[in-house]
Amino acid sequence: MKFFCNLLWHMLSRCITHSLKYSSFSPCLVKVVGCRFSYSNETLDEVMLKSLKNYLARNSITIEKLPEDSKSILENKKVAQLVHKSAIDLVNLEKSFEEGNSEFKHIVGYVPMTPLVNRLDKEEINMSNDNSSFNFIIRKYYKHIYGQCNEVRRSGIIGSPGIAKSVSLLYRLLSHFGQYKDSIADAPPVLLHSCRTDDAHLFFNGSYWQVTDFMTEKQLKGILKEIRNLLYLADGPTSSKGLVEGMKGRTILASSPDIKAYYEFLKQGRSRIMPGWSLDELLESKPFIKKELSDDEVIRRFDICGGIIRGVLTTQQVHDDYVDLLDRSIVVEKNRPSPVIDDLAKDGKYKTSDIGDEGPKFSHKIYHFVVDPETFKTTHVKFASPHVTQMLGNIALTKSHEKCKENLKSNVSNQEKGFVYEEFIKNCFKLSVESLIYGESNGERSIIGKSATMHYSRKQNATTLIKAIKDVLQYNRFNEIRIFDLAEGFKCLDFVTVDTSDGKKLVTLYQVTMSNDKIISPIDIEEYAPLLKVKDVTTKFILITSCKDYSTIKWKGSTDDTNKSIIQKWSPNMSVAFVDPHQELVNIVAKEEKKEKKKDGVDELELKEEQQ
Secondary structure, eight states: HHHHHHHHHHHHHHHHHHTTTTTOOOOOOEEETTTTTEOOOOOOOHHHHHHHHHHHHHHHHHHGGGGGGOSSSEEEEHHHHHHHHHHHHHHHHHHHHHTTOOOSEEEEESSSSSSTTTOGGGGOBBBBBTTTOOEEEEETTTTHHHHTTTSSSEEEEEEEEOHHHOOOOOOOOHHHHTTOOOOOSSSSEEEEEETTTTTTEEEETTTEEEEESSSOHHHHHHHTTTOOOOHHHHOOSSSSSOOOOOOOEEOOOEEEEEEETTTTGGGGSSSEEEOOOOOOHHHHHHHHHHHSSSSHHHHHHHHHHOHHHHHHHHHHHHHHHHHHHHHHHHHHHSSSSOOGGGGGGGGGGGGGTTTTTTTSSSHHHHHHHEOOOOTOEEEEEEEHHHHHHHHHEEEEHHHHHHHHHHHSSSSSHHHHHHHHHHOOOOHHHHSSSSEEEEEEEEEEEEEEEEOEEOOOOOOOEEEEEEHHHHHHHHHSSSSOEEEOOOOOTEEETTTTEEEOOOOOOOOEEEEOOOOOOOOBBBHGGGGGGGGGGGOOOOOEEEEEEOTOOOSSSSSSTSSHHHHHHHHHHHHGGGGEEEEOOTSSSSHEEOOEEEEOOOEETEHHHHHHHHOO
């Protein structure tokens, strides 16, 4: 009889809930008492919260009684209190941070539950001594990306494996409780579910419960499904170990880019991509996560692993294991390149919805996505690191070269040929490592540039581009060359390199053309004139052409008085370089020769000569 009444009550509550969606009546529910019916002013949420409270009272034990019982639901109020304290501290930290009262670009938060970080071993977790809490970096993206998750009922935080997506869910947990400063008991319930281990962490009514084998708790799941103000945070669902479907509340999942794990669930929701870690972020976070590492070691690891914090700020053994797996993936990719290698750094080629679409053929250790930090959608696909570029870049560049030569021989339009030639020239800079790009200038072979690391800051026009260039000149402390790949719309400009290596500061503006009649407008080039005034910086303009007869810059309106002054100002800094795409690739891109080692500022060769 009790089972029948419970079943009848469940069916009635669903029907009434459905009816209330289309009714203007005041919400009320019908209670089943024995087999008779009575009316109540309680809402469905209130009834389900009461059911949850009663269920937990009957089926859980407190941590003090743990030795006496072995139930799978364990209550620990202290955890809830510490999380609430962490949440309030976070609110204060964020406020101070936004007011500019911080020396850091990121915030350090903490939670007292290591089991939530199920991807890390205990020896990898930085525990403070006072409250045995797990310290983590609150990245600048968290507030914005999780703020967007409030716009829909189902959201996915997707990203490369090892960038701390699981940890980022803790930020959403703290921000949830940070809204209730007086008491955590006032906050709606939160369920944090680690799908991989099937452990769940439930916060409700001012307390906390840890639930082992959560998916087997059918009655508990049934109650939680009906609570419309529940926040469900699901970590790492897979095709074999999924999340709870059909939640009436808001669900946010964190997943690696395996589309099978979340595709069906997010059909009615939205996915957002968590950016990888920059080198600046890792260096700034090092003192809080792995302070014993030197800056040089962090830079070395970043050059191998890229923006994967799991492979960088970790123990030596974990780092070595990650590198071993990465190198195995590189060997596989060398023998059988995936289609994505053809679309490296191609603007907008790979959309957010494409992530994971290649399944096991797509290695996310080798290829990483560049993410728009405002929309959290993918913009480019790139090699994960300089190490990967060094191992695979020549394959990608060779394919680009072959494609270029084939297209130039085909019957496609001149415009299409121009696009392909431009893409090949850009790839010469992007896909080679420590290489020189050669062309002919004034009939002689000369260096027209050096290979560079992609810089993916947002650039809408000349003004924002100049600002981004100045930022690199001022803050780039890694002794490297950056390349700015520009979208359509920039006048007389296709890409830019900024060279801060060896203590110099060189900005080179490039335009690529196959036209023998290319004309430069003085008014257009003058948009970049502020770069000529930057102190201690040399700015050049190089026109790269496939036409050997094009040897000097051709100006538009060169007889106009205004144009004359602009031409006179720019001409000493401008040149033309001929690059024949049909020649051997080694004659276009060649490895930079290593410089002689020096002792006390004197070449070893000079020392030998003096000794003789």
